Amino acid sequence: MSDRKPEFRHPKLTSNAGGYSRRDYEGAMSTLCAGCGHDSTTAAIIQACFELSVPPHRVAKISGIGCSSKTPAYFLGKSHGFNSVHGRMPSVATGANMANRDLLYIGISGDGDTASIGMGQFGHALRRNLNLNYICMNNGCYGLTKGQDSATADLGSIGKRGAPNLYNSIDLCELAIELGASYVARGFSGDKAQLVPLFKGAFAHNGLAFIDVISPCVTFNNTNTSTKSYHYVREHSEATNTFDFVPLQQEILTHYQEGSSQEITMHDGSMILLHKGEPGRDVTNRLQAVTRLEAEKERGRLLTGLLYVNPASRDTHDIINSCQRPLNSLVDADLCPGNAALQELNATFR
Amino acid sequence: MNRIERVNDFVVRFANVNGSGSASANNLFARAIYRAGVAVSPKNIFPSNIQGLPTWYEVRVSGDGHLGRRAGVDLAVAVNGQTLLRDYREVLPGGYFLYDSTRALPDEFDRDDITLLGIPLTTLCNEAFSNPKLRQLLKNIIYVGALASLLDLDFTILTEAITSQFTKKPKLAEPNILALELGYNFAREHHPGRCLLSIRRQPRDERILIDGNSATALGALYAGATVAGWYPITPSTSVIEAFERYAGRFRREEEGTRKVAILQAEDELAALGIVIGASWNGARAFTATSGPGISLMSEFFGLAYFAEIPAVVIDVQRVGPSTGMPTRTQQADLLACAYASHGDSKHLLLFPSDPKECFDLTADAFDLAERLQTPVIVMSDLDLGMNEHLSPPLHWEDSRRYDRGKVLHADDLDRLPGKWGRYLDVDGDGICYRTLPGSHPEKGVYFTRGTSHNEYSGYTEESPIYQAGMERLQRKWQTARTLVPPPEIDTPDDDCRLGLLFFGTTSHAARESISRLAAAGVRVNSLRLKAFPFSDQVIEFINRHRQIIVIEQNRDAQLRTLLLAETGVTADRLQSILHFDGLPITADFISERIQALLEPSTAAAGDTQGEQV
Numbered sequence: 027m028s029d030r031k032p033e034f035r036h037p038k039l040t041s042n043a044g045g046y047s048r049r050d051y052e053g054a055m056s057t058l059c060a061g062c063g064h065d066s067t068t069a070a071i072i073q074a075c076f077e078l079s080v081p082p083h084r085v086a087k088i089s090g091i092g093c094s095s096k097t098p099a100y101f102l103g104k105s106h107g108f109n110s111v112h113g114r115m116p117s118v119a120t121g122a123n124m125a126n127r128d129l130l131y132i133g134i135s136g137d138g139d140t141a142s143i144g145m146g147q148f149g150h151a152l153r154r155n156l157n158l159n160y161i162c163m164n165n166g167c168y169g170l171t172k173g174q175d176s177a178t179a180d181l182g183s184i185g186k187r188g189a190p191n192l193y194n195s196i197d198l199c200e201l202a203i204e205l206g207a208s209y210v211a212r213g214f215s216g217d218k219a220q221l222v223p224l225f226k227g228a229f230a231h232n233g234l235a236f237i238d239v240i241s242p243c244v245t246f247n248n249t250n251t252s253t254k255s256y257h258y259v260r261e262h263s264e265a266t267n268t269f270d271f272v273p274l275q276q277e278i279l280t281h282y283q284e285g286s287s288q289e290i291t292m293h294d295g296s297m298i299l300l301h302k303g304e305p306g307r308d309v310t311n312r313l314q315a316v317t318r319l320e321a322e323k324e325r326g327r328l329l330t331g332l333l334y335v336n337p338a339s340r341d342t343h344d345i346i347n348s349c350q351r352p353l354n355s356l357v358d359a360d361l362c363p364g365n366a367a368l369q370e371l372n373a374t375f376r
Numbered sequence: 377m378n379r380i381e382r383v384n385d386f387v388v389r390f391a392n393v394n395g396s397g398s399a400s401a402n403n404l405f406a407r408a409i410y411r412a413g414v415a416v417s418p419k420n421i422f423p424s425n426i427q428g429l430p431t432w433y434e435v436r437v438s439g440d441g442h443l444g445r446r447a448g449v450d451l452a453v454a455v456n457g458q459t460l461l462r463d464y465r466e467v468l469p470g471g472y473f474l475y476d477s478t479r480a481l482p483d484e485f486d487r488d489d490i491t492l493l494g495i496p497l498t499t500l501c502n503e504a505f506s507n508p509k510l511r512q513l514l515k516n517i518i519y520v521g522a523l524a525s526l527l528d529l530d531f532t533i534l535t536e537a538i539t540s541q542f543t544k545k546p547k548l549a550e551p552n553i554l555a556l557e558l559g560y561n562f563a564r565e566h567h568p569g570r571c572l573l574s575i576r577r578q579p580r581d582e583r584i585l586i587d588g589n590s591a592t593a594l595g596a597l598y599a600g601a602t603v604a605g606w607y608p609i610t611p612s613t614s615v616i617e618a619f620e621r622y623a624g625r626f627r628r629e630e631e632g633t634r635k636v637a638i639l640q641a642e643d644e645l646a647a648l649g650i651v652i653g654a655s656w657n658g659a660r661a662f663t664a665t666s667g668p669g670i671s672l673m674s675e676f677f678g679l680a681y682f683a684e685i686p687a688v689v690i691d692v693q694r695v696g697p698s699t700g701m702p703t704r705t706q707q708a709d710l711l712a713c714a715y716a717s718h719g720d721s722k723h724l725l726l727f728p729s730d731p732k733e734c735f736d737l738t739a740d741a742f743d744l745a746e747r748l749q750t751p752v753i754v755m756s757d758l759d760l761g762m763n764e765h766l767s768p769p770l771h772w773e774d775s776r777r778y779d780r781g782k783v784l785h786a787d788d789l790d791r792l793p794g795k796w797g798r799y800l801d802v803d804g805d806g807i808c809y810r811t812l813p814g815s816h817p818e819k820g821v822y823f824t825r826g827t828s829h830n831e832y833s834g835y836t837e838e839s840p841i842y843q844a845g846m847e848r849l850q851r852k853w854q855t856a857r858t859l860v861p862p863p864e865i866d867t868p869d870d871d872c873r874l875g876l877l878f879f880g881t882t883s884h885a886a887r888e889s890i891s892r893l894a895a896a897g898v899r900v901n902s903l904r905l906k907a908f909p910f911s912d913q914v915i916e917f918i919n920r921h922r923q924i925i926v927i928e929q930n931r932d933a934q935l936r937t938l939l940l941a942e943t944g945v946t947a948d949r950l951q952s953i954l955h956f957d958g959l960p961i962t963a964d965f966i967s968e969r970i971q972a973l974l975e976p977s978t979a980a981a982g983d984t985q986g987e988q989v
């Protein structure tokens with residue numbers, strides 16, 4: 027990390043409730059193309075962590091391979107990071123989470139990393155409801171290998187390479203809901219106001235939070251014939267709702283409540299207040315969530331916002347009934363049954 | 377006719393139908409011999425099938441204590457109609473053929489050089505029991521009872537075994553004991569003195585009869601493994617199953633929660649990914665797999681090697697290539713494991729040869745993996761893992777502490793003078809200091825990557841920095857050579873120019889060959905290898921002998937290839953004995969090959985390269 031941003035403290039730099047400044051959440055200088063959607067997504071992660079006063083060293087960032095997967099180097103420079111291999115972020119995150127359930131895990135992946143090579147691991151992390159914030163920076167192409175269509179590219183979409191995509195796209199949010207994710211949202215790197223609360227809700231959630239962030243690739247897939255361009259996404263996205271995230275300690279202001287159509291209490295006691303939802307809509311209903319996604323797709327619209335949440339979700343540790351103490355904190359005395367027990371075991375083999 | 381007449385030295389082969397409940401009856405037989413104090417080596421020769429196909433169970437009885445497999449069947453217990461004729465033909469001349477005489481043998485069963493021992497298993501069973509399930513299961517117990525009579529095996533050993541097996545369900549013991557008696561009495565009345573094979577009690581020692589996979593699982597448990605990611609594959613599955621069982625017993629907290637996380641992964645890639653993620657985060661983690669899984673794990677092996685993350689992998693080898701023979705044994709993953717992954721990557725291998733070593737070396741693997749921050753693969757095999765073996769009892773030194781390697785915790789970081797770098801070789805042994813996520817608010821943070829990195833874990837494409845990093849890993853490899861378990865060397869004769877070199881499950885048969893050679897007046901030195909990379913002792917041993925015969929169970933002489941590649945020995949010094957049919961190697965096989973190598977053939981006489989001892 028030789029490209030650290032110059033270290034200086036602006037006198038007016040405000041700090042959050044944890045005493046951290048925004049600088050504490052930044053990382054190395056990005057080496058992505060200027061204007062790349064991933065950098066905006068990164069900025070939203072920084073903002074969400076700052077607003078939640080997350081202690082930076084209690085976060086672990088894990089990624090696969092791709093331009094998107096490089097970003098953990100560009101945020102939360104005070105957190106351990108692990109840039110693993112292509113498509114395998116979920117398994118590495120699973121092991122890490124099993125070892126220490128007390129950290130906040132941010133998993134970064136791309137659409138190639140998730141929807142193709144890593145499809146299997148993606149599905150199974152969802153199914154196990156790992157307590158992981160799975161952020162997929164979705165640009166409909168393989169940025170790092172120079173712009174090939176990915177499995178989330180829409181049928182007929184044409185990127186820089188010039189040929190229309192021949193196949194139907196995979197909707198990762200729909201899949202995530204069906205495969206067991208307990209918090210599913212879609213955002214757009216160009217809409218930070220929406221993205222930051224989506225991340226904050228995810229961080230407070232116990233279980234797998236999947237956030238599909240449409241994050242345009244300015245170099246290979248920002249053409250006016252691409253459905254993953256800034257322009258197209260702005261024109262075609264449809265926010266399912268807007269919401270406020272209210273952390274546990276914070277008092278709920280009345281004017282929030284007035285417009286809210288649904289309140290969701292999260293695992294840690296914090297709340298999500300949804301606004302502008304249509305009457306009768308229930309964001310905790312899986313079936314509705316999938317139907318809504320399909321219906322908007324038929325209208326040619328891309329649904330964004332919080333799509334589904336199960337606030338009572340049980341994560342992998344809850345499911346397998348592992349101990350509350352982090353497994354990596356256990357020592358010899360906690361783990362080794364000793365020779366006397368072994369001698370009794372020997373007797374069972376005689 | 378000459379009947380084979382032997383005490384405590386023969387092979388009984390059971391021919392059964394897979395899934396018919398024969399396994400527990402056959403185990404009962406083997407355990408009874410073990411309890412009579414006589415060395416026994418049972419081998420399952422089973423199909424890749426759940427129900428219906430033929431399966432065999434070979435029990436070698438050896439009063440002299442030889443534990444390797446021996447070919448040839450002295451007594452066949454043939455209760456599988458599908459293979460009856462084949463089983464009949466495979467009995468050695470002078471041997472015995474026990475069969476279900478409820479139906480007469482067809483005409484083609486016409487040998488006059490073996491002794492028939494008909495027991496009407498079906499009739500006896502149907503007369504005594506009405507429950508159809510019991511009828512099937514107890515038929516097997518009846519032949520065990522008959523064997524006790526035929527082999528003069530102390531009947532009370534069997535009844536005691538049954539009683540202790542069913543202490544919790546004494547109701548079930550009754551019909552089992554009745555079945556034993558039915559067989560015993562029938563054989564005593566109808567075949568008195570016909571079978572000249574017999575078991576004679578010997579004093580029992582402290583050894584136990586245990587399968588390697590259970591011992592491996594206990595090794596992981598004792599070593600403090602808390603995370604296991606795995607994907608089912610024969611013959612490794614029972615490692616994790618046993619681990620889960622023992623963890624259920626020894627890792628349970630009062631509240632009912634468990635100090636372990638065992639995840640059945642979606643595939644072997646994920647299994648190793650889980651291990652790497654957990655180890656990176658400071659837990660002891662492992663996986664167990666077999667050849668096809670090793671192939672899939674390849675990319676992750678390279679990551680763990682290059683990013684320097686501990687990982688313990690148990691490879692219970694089976695027959696390859698590809699799906700091969702999933703239920704047969706081989707030692708053919710050496711090269712795939714030693715150099716798993718692209719680029720210059722290499723990994724430590726440990727070679728257990730009996731269950732006690734499965735336990736010890738698995739525990740050692742965790743210490744080595746954390747000390748050296750790299751993958752360690754325990755190279756078991758199907759024979760060792762899935763069969764029961766006579767083994768020294770397991771032992772854990774209570775004063776032993778886990779070696780967690782060079783990890784800097786918060787207070788270490790606070791005390792640290794100067795700048796910490798994840799890949800700085802401070803001590804000159806190639807091993808650097810690592811930190812764990814979440815441990816310190818300000819210090820010791822780094823970015824782990826499989827891309828090339830400098831000493832501070834920053835990305836680099838600078839050739840000299842990359843190269844220095846690779847050279848440092850090579851330095852670490854040299855350190856590994858001094859830390860791995862030393863070989864077991866036996867040099868009865870300092871002047872002997874011939875050395876045998878072997879490892880793992882080849883060892884029992886090799887030792888038996890050595891003792892036969894010794895009886896014939898030929899003395900050879902031997903080395904049993906326990907680890908890769910090769911320590912100085914291994915190289916010295918090779919250099920001390922003019923000729924080394926490397927005995928292994930694969931076609932391509934994989935260990936020999938490794939020795940040539942890593943020690944600088946010249947090819948002419950290393951000869952091979954290779955066994956790769958999928959059945960465990962035998963002393964007969966090895967002895968014959970050694971004999972052939974020792975007797976200078978006419979071709980080799982004029983050939984200096986074939987210089988003989």
Ligand SMILES: Cc1ncc(C[n+]2csc(CCOP(=O)(O)OP(=O)(O)O)c2C)c(N)n1
Binds near residue numbers: 092093167
């Ligand atoms: C096993 C393997 N195959 C192929 C590659 C080459 N590769 C690197 S990144 C990438 C695609 C990345 O696409 P995506 O995940 O969408 O990330 P983006 O660059 O678009 O952010 C590929 C195919 C690799 N690193 N590893």
Ligand code: SF4
Binds near residue numbers: 244
């Ligand atoms: S190639 Fe595309 S995805 Fe990669 S950094 Fe550039 S703009 Fe971003």
Ligand SMILES: [Mg+2]
Binds near residue numbers: 166167
């Ligand atoms: Mg992409």
